[in-house]
Amino acid sequence: MDASVNISMExxxxxxxxxxxxxxxxxxxxxxxxxxxxxxxxxSSLPAILSWMGVSNVAPAGFVAPNVIYAFYAGALILLAxxxxxxxxxxxxxxxxxxxFAGENHDAEAKxxxxxxxxxxxxxxxxxxxxxxxxxxxxxxxxxxxxxxxSAIATHHFGLQPDDTHxxxxxxxxxFTGSLFGWYxxxxxxxxxxxxxxxxxxxxxxxxxxxxxxxxxGLISFSL
Numbered sequence: 001m002d003a004s005v006n007i008s009m010e011x012x013x014x015x016x017x018x019x020x021x022x023x024x025x026x027x028x029x030x031x032x033x034x035x036x037x038x039x040x041x042x043x044s045s046l047p048a049i050l051s052w053m054g055v056s057n058v059a060p061a062g063f064v065a066p067n068v069i070y071a072f073y074a075g076a077l078i079l080l081a082x083x084x085x086x087x088x089x090x091x092x093x094x095x096x097x098x099x100x101f102a103g104e105n106h107d108a109e110a111k112x113x114x115x116x117x118x119x120x121x122x123x124x125x126x127x128x129x130x131x132x133x134x135x136x137x138x139x140x141x142x143x144x145x146x147x148x149x150x151s152a153i154a155t156h157h158f159g160l161q162p163d164d165t166h167x168x169x170x171x172x173x174x175x176f177t178g179s180l181f182g183w184y185x186x187x188x189x190x191x192x193x194x195x196x197x198x199x200x201x202x203x204x205x206x207x208x209x210x211x212x213x214x215x216x217x218g219l220i221s222f223s224l
Contacts (some may be wrong), residue, residue, distance in 0.1 A: 019091065026196055026204070039078075040185030046071040048175040057171045065171055083177035138212060141219060150177045152222060164180060184218070 013032070020028040050067040089175040124132075154160045154173035164170055177185040191211075199207045 008079065012086070015086075015092070017092070018098065019090075026199055030192045033195070034189050037189035037190065040188075041182045043071070044178045044180075044182035044185060045077055046074060047080075047178050051175055059173060065174075068174075073082050114152045128150075134208075134212070138215075141215070143154045147218060149180070149222075150174045152176055156223070 014031055016028045017025060047057065047065075047067045050070055055067040055070060057065045057067045105135075150170075151175060152162075153176065158169060158173045160167070160170055160173065166217050195207060198210075202210075
């Protein structure tokens with residue numbers, strides 16, 4: 001499922017970079033962050049909303065609660081519709097057009113091959129290698145959060161036992177976790193508006209470092 005989500009969504013991040021000039025990049029990614037935040041708030045809150053509407057949040061051992069199942073159905077339909085709409089309405093620039101925008105010369109006859117990916121990987125610039133290390137630890141933290149937040153909250157703040165994963169109280173902890181994810185995505189929306197002036201003032205690298213440090217402090221706060 002995670003592979004499917006990333007295969008579906010990550011090209012959209014690349015599309016923003018491909019369709020915009022460097023001068024527009026920060027604004028484009030900020031707008032994307034705002035839209036991602038809005039969708040994430042709704043998606044994270046949907047199981048709790050469905051539960052409030054009367055859909056059961058309790059399931060037998062080995063099964064997923066109905067409110068979570070219906071939330072995934074809704075998300076799948078919305079994602080599919082958004083992808084199809086983008087494919088139908090967005091025209092990508094050719095490499096020659098992109099080079100012309102950047103004031104570069106481009107060999108229109110040059111053809112890319114699958115092996116180019118490995119050549120590019122071998123010639124990654126030093127800054128990209130440094131960013132790769134940062135991304136490794138960033139995603140390690142994010143995946144830990146996504147996988148273990150419900151269990152951590154259920155045991156640390158709801159007083160449940162680690163093996164008590166099929167009780168109504170554990171499912172309530174799960175709904176509460178969804179609400180927390182909704183809030184964290186909600187706060188990403190106003191921060192997206194701050195990104196542009198902040199990056200202009202202290203630089204993109206420092207802005208990224210500040211965001212990562214804030215995320216780290218947020219994860220530490222779970223124990224408090």
